[in-house]
Amino acid sequence: MGKPNIEKMKAKRDVEGLIEALKDEFVRWRAAVALGEIKDARAAKPLIQALKDKDFWVRGAAALALGEIGDTRALEPLIQALRDEDLRVREAAAWALGEISDARAAKPLSKALKDEEEEVQEAASEALEKIKAKKS
Numbered sequence: 437m438g439k440p441n442i443e444k445m446k447a448k449r450d451v452e453g454l455i456e457a458l459k460d461e462f463v464r465w466r467a468a469v470a471l472g473e474i475k476d477a478r479a480a481k482p483l484i485q486a487l488k489d490k491d492f493w494v495r496g497a498a499a500l501a502l503g504e505i506g507d508t509r510a511l512e513p514l515i516q517a518l519r520d521e522d523l524r525v526r527e528a529a530a531w532a533l534g535e536i537s538d539a540r541a542a543k544p545l546s547k548a549l550k551d552e553e554e555e556v557q558e559a560a561s562e563a564l565e566k567i568k569a570k571k572s
Contacts, residue, residue, distance in 0.1 A: 439463055446470040455482045465493040472501025480507040487513050492522035503532025515544045523553040530556060534563025537570040
């Protein structure tokens, strides 16, 4: 059978095929990226599950995709991802929370301002600015 062709699925906006590709060991991170580009809310739940993937590339791509989709169901899982062991995942989660711009993320993002990695601090700061801007 061979690997799924992510580009063809993305071009066809084959959300179901891309969701299925999230399970493929070799292309799952690319599937997460493609789902973020399509921005279909049907992908939110599988992408939330992908935040628990063993591969940090997949977790990071899932966080970014959830930010692109903007579904508030991802709020708590993204807040949890702010504590991921990998700085890229934490940074992606902070960015995604800024895209969703839900005030409930303000306190966890404020804590992320003290993250040991500067990239995470910057992403959290930008996310907090987006949340403040949405309030006004």
